[in-house]
Amino acid sequence: MVGSDTMVSSAALEQFKESLQMAEELIKIEKRIYKDPPPREEQKAVTGLRGGAAVLIVASWENFLRLLVEEELTNLSMHTPKVLFKNLPIDMQLHNVIKTLESATKGPNKKERLPDIEQACQFVINGTINPIVFIDTKSNPNSKAVTEMFKNLGIPNIFVRTKEDFERRSKKKVPDRFIEDKLDEIINRRHVVAHEADALRISRLDLNESIKFMKILAQVFEKFIQRHIKNIIKNKIT
Numbered sequence: 001m002v003g004s005d006t007m008v009s010s011a012a013l014e015q016f017k018e019s020l021q022m023a024e025e026l027i028k029i030e031k032r033i034y035k036d037p038p039p040r041e042e043q044k045a046v047t048g049l050r051g052g053a054a055v056l057i058v059a060s061w062e063n064f065l066r067l068l069v070e071e072e073l074t075n076l077s078m079h080t081p082k083v084l085f086k087n088l089p090i091d092m093q094l095h096n097v098i099k100t101l102e103s104a105t106k107g108p109n110k111k112e113r114l115p116d117i118e119q120a121c122q123f124v125i126n127g128t129i130n131p132i133v134f135i136d137t138k139s140n141p142n143s144k145a146v147t148e149m150f151k152n153l154g155i156p157n158i159f160v161r162t163k164e165d166f167e168r169r170s171k172k173k174v175p176d177r178f179i180e181d182k183l184d185e186i187i188n189r190r191h192v193v194a195h196e197a198d199a200l201r202i203s204r205l206d207l208n209e210s211i212k213f214m215k216i217l218a219q220v221f222e223k224f225i226q227r228h229i230k231n232i233i234k235n236k237i238t
Contacts, residue, residue: 007226012067016218019060020211026053027207036204043200051199053207057214058141058190064218065149066135072229073131073153079233085127088232089154097124099133142187143180155228158221165220179217186210 030049038046076083085093104120107113123130134152137145143159150158159179167173189206193199 007223007230010068010071010222010226012064012071013218013222015067016060016064017215019063020057020215023053023056023060023207024211026050026056027204027211031204038200047197047199050202050204050207051193051197054186054189054193054199054202054210057207057210058187061186061214061218062137062139062141065137065141065146065221068222068225069135069149069153070131072225073129073134076229076232077129077131083233085129088129091152091156092129092154095152096130096133100124100130103133140187142184146183150225153225153228154232155224158224162220162224165223166216169216169219182213183217186214 026049030046030053034042034046034049085096088096100120100123101117104116105113107116120130122128134149137149147158150156155161159177163174163176163179166179189202189210192201
C-alpha cells in the first residue's frame with residue numbers, strides 16, 4: 001500500500017530517530033579513533049563500541065514498535081465518536097479479549113490478582129481496547145514477532161503489504177523476503193553480541209546499513225499502521 005506521507009509523524013518515530021543517534025555517535029567515535037581492522041591492543045575498545053551500537057539499534061527498534069502500536073491504539077480508543085468494539089477487525093477483537101483476560105490471571109498469588117481480573121473483565125464488558133496486550137515482542141523483535149504483532153491488529157502479511165513502500169523509500173527493488181531476512185540478520189547480530197561478546201565480526205558497513213534500513217522500515221510501518229487506524233475510524237463509525 002503506497003499513500004501520501006501527509007500524516008503527522010508519530011512520537012514513536014521521533015523518539016526512534018533520537019535513539020538511533022546514540023548508535024550513530026558510537027559508530028562515529030569508533031571510526032574517528034580506531035583503525036579498521038583494529039590491532040590487537042584496540043580490539044576490546046572496538047568490540048565495545050560496535051557491540052554497543054548493534055545492541056542500541058535493536059533496543060531502539062523494539063521500543064519503537066511498542067510505542068507506535070500503543071500510540072495508535074490509544075488514538076483509536078480515544079477517538080470521538082467512538083468506534084464500536086464489534087466493528088474492529090476480528091483479529092484485534094479476539095487478541096484484545098483473550099490476552100487481556102490471560103494477562104490478568106497470570107501470577108502466583110491468585111488473591112492479589114483479583115483487582116487485575118476485575119479490571120480485565122471491565123475492559124471486555126465495556127469493549128475497551130487494551131493497548132498493553134498488543135505490544136509484547138518477547139524481547140525478540142524479529143520478523144516473526146513483527147508479523148504476529150501486526151496480524152493481531154488486523155494486518156496480515158505486513159512485510160508483503162509494505163514491500164512496495166519500502167522499495168519506493170529505499171529507491172531499489174528487493175527480493176521477496178529481503179525485508180524479513182535483513183531484519184532477522186540485525187536482530188541475530190544483537191544476540192551474538194549479547195551472548196558471545198563478539199562484535200569484531202560486525203563491520204562499520206554492517207552497522208551503517210542497519211541504521212539506514214531500520215530508519216526506512218520504521219517510516220514504512222508508521223505510515224501503514226496510521227492508514228490502517230484511519231481506515232478503521234473512517235469505515236466503522238456508526
